[in-house]
Amino acid sequence: MQANSEIVERSNAGIGDSLKRGAMAGLPIMFGYLPIAITYGVLASEAGLSLFEITMMSVMVFAGASQFVATNMILASVSAIEIILATFVLNFRHFVMSFSFMNQIRSFALKWKVPLSLGLTDETFAVGSLHKRESKDPYGGWFYASMILVSYSSWVGGSFLGGVLGEVIPAALSQSMVVALYAMFIALLVPSIRREWKIGIIAIISMVVNYILSALGISDGWAIVVATLVGGASGIGLVKEEEA
Amino acid sequence: MILVIIGMAIVTMVPRFLPAFVVDRWTFPLWVSRWLNAIPYAALGALIFPGITTVIDGEPHIGLLAGGVAVVFAFLRAHTIVTVLVAIGTVYILTII
Known part of the structure; x- marks a missing residue:
């Protein structure tokens, strides 16, 4: 990540600079979100949702996997309560992630914490929590806000586009683009492991736990929550905060 | 609704x-x-695996190979965007051949 070395050089630039760097940090997320959001829009319109409903779900929920699951459940005429419950289970991991991120930006005022917390997804959390320096920067809030807004607008915009236009991206390409977010996660994780190998142990423990739980038939939502907590707990003894 | x-x-x-x-x-x-x-x-670990094996339905090796390529690029300090594009390219090539 060359971005990290750039951050070292400037630490006290203004709001404009923070916004710009935040947008740059959000760019890979935008790349990953657009094809997925478009696919969601297409599927949701096939499931009979109106363009307003498709877009509003992205505006109000902003959680990709759960929106796909909900769309499939609507298509299968599952009851509203079950859809909402499934959404809760699937998105509960954001509770754990939010705890971690809110602890990182503990020095921010509540009027910053609340809106930023509402913008947390797997991806914005991953990018935000690996940009730790900004949490000590007086303009750091603008950085995170900008990164989240870039991601959010591409998610909402992509959903709308999918709903209006149908399949605008050729199937073979949009299928290939599904890997984008995984590649971004890898691009975030590997430099940290390179810096501190113990971080790799945390990640591998979490992967193994997630794999075992999935293989046992536990739902994706709970499997990720438990794997994240267990993997994180292994870090209590492994990594001191100055290393993380 | x-x-x-x-x-x-x-x-x-x-x-x-x-x-x-x-x-x-x-x-x-x-x-x-x-x-x-x-x-x-820990979250990154859980989000990457085993999810990455489902990138292409029924062909877990494609996601894993693309992930391996991404690991190499990330290790060599490629920019995130480059790593992402290379991974997309890898999946694309593997699905069309």
Whole structure:
């Protein structure tokens, strides 16, 4: 990540600079979100949702996997309560992630914490929590806000586009683009492991736990929550905060 | 339908913002802080695997290969965008051949 070395050089630039760097940090997320959001829009319109409903779900929920699951459940005429419950289970991991991120930006005022917390997804959390320096920067809030807004607008915009236009991206390409977010996660994780190998142990423990739980038939939502907590707990003894 | 969406929004948003209030009022002991600091790496691990094997249905090796390529590029300090594009290219090539 060359971005990290750039951050070292400037630490006290203004709001404009923070916004710009935040947008740059959000760019890979935008790349990953657009094809997925478009696919969601297409599927949701096939499931009979109106363009307003498709877009509003992205505006109000902003959680990709759960929106796909909900769309499939609507298509299968599952009851509203079950859809909402499934959404809760699937998105509960954001509770754990939010705890971690809110602890990182503990020095921010509540009027910053609340809106930023509402913008947390797997991806914005991953990018935000690996940009730790900004949490000590007086303009750091603008950085995170900008990164989240870039991601959010591409998610909402992509959903709308999918709903209006149908399949605008050729199937073979949009299928290939599904890997984008995984590649971004890898691009975030590997430099940290390179810096501190113990971080790799945390990640591998979490992967193994997630794999075992999935293989046992536990739902994706709970499997990720438990794997994240267990993997994180292994870090209590492994990594001191100055290393993380 | 709009009620379902509002319900989904509530059960998603509440767990997201509750920690903001908790963190504001409560200073954690050191071991909790360490736990929370390790969460991002654990979350990344859980988000990558085994999910990456499902990139192409029924062909887990494609996702794994693309992931391996991404690991190499990330290790060589390629920019995130480059790593992402190379991984997309890898999947694309593997699906069309």
